[in-house]
Amino acid sequence: MASQSEHKATVIDGKLIAQTIRSEIAEEVRQLSEKYGKVPGLAVVIVGNRKDSQSYVGMKRKACAEVGIQSFDMDLPEQISEAELVSKVHELNANPDVHVFEQSIVILAGILVQLPLPKHINEEKVLSEISLAKDVDGFHPLNIGKLAMKDREPLFQPCTPKGCLELLHRSGVSIKGKRAVVVGRSNIVGLPVSLLLLKADATVTVVHSRSNDQESIIREADIIIAAAGQPMMIKGSWIKPGAAVIDVGTNAVDDPSRKTGYRLVGDVDFNEACKIAGCITPVPGGVGPMTVAMLLKNTLEGAKRVIVQ
């Protein structure tokens, strides 16, 4: 007889799933180019010289290139005024066709403003100026409202939440009627993922820093989405045997054994959770790669709306 300690959760390979999705996207882009002579374009607006922002943008640019989406950067100086930035966004909104690339017309389907913006600029104001049809990040409040409402659909779903659901679908986890507990309620993950799960007919509970007794509530979940930003807060004993665990957390913790001095961990104690959960995403290599894949997917979807009438 197998002892309980031998149980090992299925590790959901986000990197592999994301790679599969990228291949699907690359194939669709190829077909668009062949059939219509048009390919999707993504404008990435970056303000200032933050190293982390430049590294994220670099990753996104590379991912675009890999699937045939034409990305181009709009690098703006740190000192740019809010009004000037808004006017740049308006320019991009108004721009339907950008340029010709290898005999294909590039359709500017998405605009991404890399956050954070410098302190003198109101992010909310800038983001709400992006045309809804090009809001591939899906953060416009009108998109969030439609995401929340029954019988309405946003033009774009936010990338990380969409990636979480895609991981569940592609891992064969059914959602309908299941108890889902979302840990965290941020505008970019916790809140929209809870709305997506509700639309998928889960029974959804949102717990957060003000919740009493998070542990016992999490223990009732068939599906846990951990998006609290608290390194390894969710212990193995908090998890219902067989639950699906999607760990959105990406926390740097000190690790003197590494050259860098740190390592990345999720919001879930992965080693403990592996002994209890049915399936679980690792950190890194779980949700992270899916966020970029969903950005590519949103850009493709936006382009198809323009190209395929």
Add this chain to the structure above:
Amino acid sequence: MASQSEHKATVIDGKLIAQTIRSEIAEEVRQLSEKYGKVPGLAVVIVGNRKDSQSYVGMKRKACAEVGIQSFDMDLPEQISEAELVSKVHELNANPDVHVFEQSIVILAGILVQLPLPKHINEEKVLSEISLAKDVDGFHPLNIGKLAMKDREPLFQPCTPKGCLELLHRSGVSIKGKRAVVVGRSNIVGLPVSLLLLKADATVTVVHSRSNDQESIIREADIIIAAAGQPMMIKGSWIKPGAAVIDVGTNAVDDPSRKTGYRLVGDVDFNEACKIAGCITPVPGGVGPMTVAMLLKNTLEGAKRVIVQ
């Protein structure tokens, strides 16, 4: 020793609380009139001759008159086209000052389009044409998006959900950190009330027709918002002792003992619940009067934004 059957929940008198709120509104309207020579106005658009719609509109008109808000009806024929209706809405959007009433200028602060609209008209389209600044029903998806998002606030909160929270506040029920279960996920009640409770720092679960095991989840709630439209579905045994129960349901059930042949009941079995709950709203006389009071409050708030700069 008191036996358990002697426990009697505090009945939350929605009619009385609504009356208190109306008096507060009447006083504020009086002050606006005195100080600025301006009073709030509410346009009520009604299409066709539905008896129920006319009765609701009549109720709202009467409530306005009582607090000094000037309501005026735009009665439109059943056959009106969608385009014509939208253009009427645009007219009202553009109209800041309406007319002079008893030496006060009436500020058109709110536009209410009574639902349902005739089948040939797309309700979503018409509602989204109402100016955000006059959307006193709070149903515009942009308002819902801001309601959902952290650190954002809609211009107006939908009336019935707002009324539910007001009943809790005025009954001394604390929300922060408490477990709230919302039964139902409609766009007009279940969904927005769950978002409001989350903003008030409750740990919120939404259960619905697809949920497995609603009963045991509801039994964990410190606060129950029943908005499923299922007559007396929530039994006394489903309620945690001492819980606060807000019953939004208004269901007509056959009752041969009445002249009308029916009576109104909520989604909660009131008599059973009274033996267990800490406090509970009756049906009728609970949430219903609050919806109209919140409509008046939203109209007042909209007017104050225009009048008091």
